[in-house]
Amino acid sequence: MKSPLEKARKNPESMKARILAVARRLFGEYGFHGTTTRMIAKEVGIDISTLHYHWGDKNDLYEAVVMDVNNDLGRELLKVEKVVHGSSLEERLNVSIDQMMDYLFDHPEISNLVLLRYFSKTRNEIDVDFKVPEFSGDIARAMGLAKDAKNPSPRAMMKVMSIMNGMHSFVSGENFFRPMLNLDRKNYIRAVKETLKFILIPAFVLQEAKTKKGAVPGPLPPKINKATKQNARPVKQDNP
Amino acid sequence: MKSPLEKARKNPESMKARILAVARRLFGEYGFHGTTTRMIAKEVGIDISTLHYHWGDKNDLYEAVVMDVNNDLGRELLKVEKVVHGSSLEERLNVSIDQMMDYLFDHPEISNLVLLRYFSKTRNEIDVDFKVPEFSGDIARAMGLAKDAKNPSPRAMMKVMSIMNGMHSFVSGENFFRPMLNLDRKNYIRAVKETLKFILIPAFVLQEAKTKKGAVPGPLPPKINKATKQNARPVKQDNP
DNA sequence: TAGGTATTCAATCAAATGATGGAGTAAAAA
DNA sequence: TTTTTACTCCATCATTTGATTGAATACCTA
Incomplete structure (x- = not known):
C-alpha cells in the first residue's frame, strides 16, 4: 500500500516524479502564488491537464512537495x-x-x-x-x-x-x-x-x-x- | 522638489500614504504575487482605479514600498x-x-x-x-x-x-x-x-x-x- | 486479438487579476 | 462666478490562471 508520493519517489523517471521535481524547484524559486501550473507543465514539457491528472489541484501538488x-x-x-x-x-x-x-x-x-x-x-x-x-x-x-x-x-x-x-x-x-x-x-x-x-x-x-x-x-x-x-x-x- | 514617496511620508493621512502603508504590510505578508491590487484597495477602502491613479501599476507601487x-x-x-x-x-x-x-x-x-x-x-x-x-x-x-x-x-x-x-x-x-x-x-x-x-x-x-x-x-x-x-x-x- | 485500463493532450470554461476610460464631484485658482 | 485642477469611482477590457471534458493513443490483460 503506497502513497502517491512514495510511488513517485520509487521511479524518478515516471511522469508523477518528474512533475514533482519541477514543482519543487519552481515553488521554491517563486513561491506558491508566483508559480503557475502552466509554468510547471511547460518546464516538464507536458500539458497542464496531465499535471492535474497526476496530482489533482495546485494545492494538492504543493502539499505533496512539502x-x-x-x-x-x-x-x-x-x-x-x-x-x-x-x-x-x-x-x-x-x-x-x-x-x-x-x-x-x-x-x-x-x-x-x-x-x-x-x-x-x-x-x-x-x-x-x-x-x-x-x-x-x-x-x-x-x-x-x-x-x-x-x-x-x-x-x-x-x-x-x-x-x-x-x-x-x-x-x-x-x-x-x-x-x-x-x-x-x-x-x-x-x-x-x-x-x-x-x-x-x-x-x-x-x-x-x-x-x-x-x-x-x-x-x-x-x-x-x-x-x-x-x-x-x-x-x-x-x-x- | 519632492518625490512622490517623500510627499506620501509627509502626510500619513493622505490617500497616497494610506495606500503605501497597506501595500507595505500586504506585500510583506503575502509576497508580490500573493498580493493583488484589489486586496490592497479593499483594505484601504477605495477602488483599484484610485490606487492606480496614485501609484501607477503594481510594479511601481512595489518599488515605492521597497x-x-x-x-x-x-x-x-x-x-x-x-x-x-x-x-x-x-x-x-x-x-x-x-x-x-x-x-x-x-x-x-x-x-x-x-x-x-x-x-x-x-x-x-x-x-x-x-x-x-x-x-x-x-x-x-x-x-x-x-x-x-x-x-x-x-x-x-x-x-x-x-x-x-x-x-x-x-x-x-x-x-x-x-x-x-x-x-x-x-x-x-x-x-x-x-x-x-x-x-x-x-x-x-x-x-x-x-x-x-x-x-x-x-x-x-x-x-x-x-x-x-x-x-x-x-x-x-x-x-x- | 478483443476489451479494458492508464495516460496524454487539444479545446474550452469560469474566475481572478492588472489595468484603463470617462463620468462625476469637490476644492482651489482665476 | 467661472474655470481649472485634483481626486474618486463605476463600468469595462484583455490577459492570466486554475481547472475540466472528451477524444485520441498507448499499454496491458485475458
Whole structure:
C-alpha cells in the first residue's frame, strides 16, 4: 500500500516524479502564488491537464512537495546524526555544518521552500506543514540541549532554529548574496561554512563549558553569562 | 522638489500614504504575487482605479514600498549607531540587538519584505533593491570588521549578514515560531533577544580578543581558530 | 486479438487579476 | 462666478490562471 508520493519517489523517471521535481524547484524559486501550473507543465514539457491528472489541484501538488521535502530533510538529518554521534560538541557542529551545507547547496529548493513557509502567507489554505518542531526537538536532544526530544524547552528550540535558519538563509539567499560578494559558487559555499562555524561554535562550546563546570577547563568571559541570563525568566530552564 | 514617496511620508493621512502603508504590510505578508491590487484597495477602502491613479501599476507601487522600507531601515540603523557609538563591542551588540529587535517587532513588515526579497524571485522585473551592501558595509565598519565601509571584505559582509538574517528571521517567522513555542508576544520577543545574544556575542567577542592580542586577556579554544582559518583562502583578510 | 485500463493532450470554461476610460464631484485658482 | 485642477469611482477590457471534458493513443490483460 503506497502513497502517491512514495510511488513517485520509487521511479524518478515516471511522469508523477518528474512533475514533482519541477514543482519543487519552481515553488521554491517563486513561491506558491508566483508559480503557475502552466509554468510547471511547460518546464516538464507536458500539458497542464496531465499535471492535474497526476496530482489533482495546485494545492494538492504543493502539499505533496512539502511532504517530499520533509522526507528528504528528515532522512538527511538522520544521516548527519549517525556520522557525528559520539563526537565532542564542537566536532559535531563542525561536521554537521559541513555535511548539511553540502547537502542543502545540492538541493537549494529545500531551503527555499522551508524559509518561504516560515516567512510568507498563502491566500489558499495549505493543510500540511514542515516538521520543524519534530526536527528541532531531535536536534536539540542530539546537541545535549534537551533530554527529551519530545519536550524541549523554548530556549533550546530557539537555539536550534537559529542554527537551521542560519544555514537555510545562506543557501536560499545565494542568488542575492553571492553576486554582492563577487564570489564563485565554490568559494561562496566555503565562506558560508566558515562564517557559520565562526558564529555558531563559540556560543555552544562556551555554554557546554559553563554547564559542565570543571569538566571542560575553558574559562568564560563573565559578562556574556550575565547578559544571557538576564532575560531568562519566562522560558523553561535548559539542560537542568 | 519632492518625490512622490517623500510627499506620501509627509502626510500619513493622505490617500497616497494610506495606500503605501497597506501595500507595505500586504506585500510583506503575502509576497508580490500573493498580493493583488484589489486586496490592497479593499483594505484601504477605495477602488483599484484610485490606487492606480496614485501609484501607477503594481510594479511601481512595489518599488515605492521597497524604497520606503530602505529609508526606514537606514534611518533606524543610524539611530542605533549613534546610541552605541563608543561602547565596547559586547555592549554595542547587546544594545543594538535590543533596540533593533524592538524596532523590527514594531514594524515586522520590514523584515518580511527584506527576507522575501532575498529568498524569492518575482516573475516581473523589479528595478529597485534593498540597500544590503551599503547597510552591511556601514555595520561592518561600526563593528570594527572593516576599515572602509565602502570596501568591506566578503568575510566581514557575511558576518554582518548573519546578524541581520538572524534578527529578521525571528521577526518575520513569528507567526510560525511563536505558536510552536507557545509563548505570548512579550515573552517571545524576550526569548528572541536572549537567543540572539547567546548566539552572536561570543563569536565576535572572541574574535576581538584574538585580534587585539594581549589587550583582552581572555584565552581562546585553539580548535575554533583553526577551523575558522582553514578555509579562508579565497576571501580577503579581515581587519588586517 | 478483443476489451479494458492508464495516460496524454487539444479545446474550452469560469474566475481572478492588472489595468484603463470617462463620468462625476469637490476644492482651489482665476 | 467661472474655470481649472485634483481626486474618486463605476463600468469595462484583455490577459492570466486554475481547472475540466472528451477524444485520441498507448499499454496491458485475458
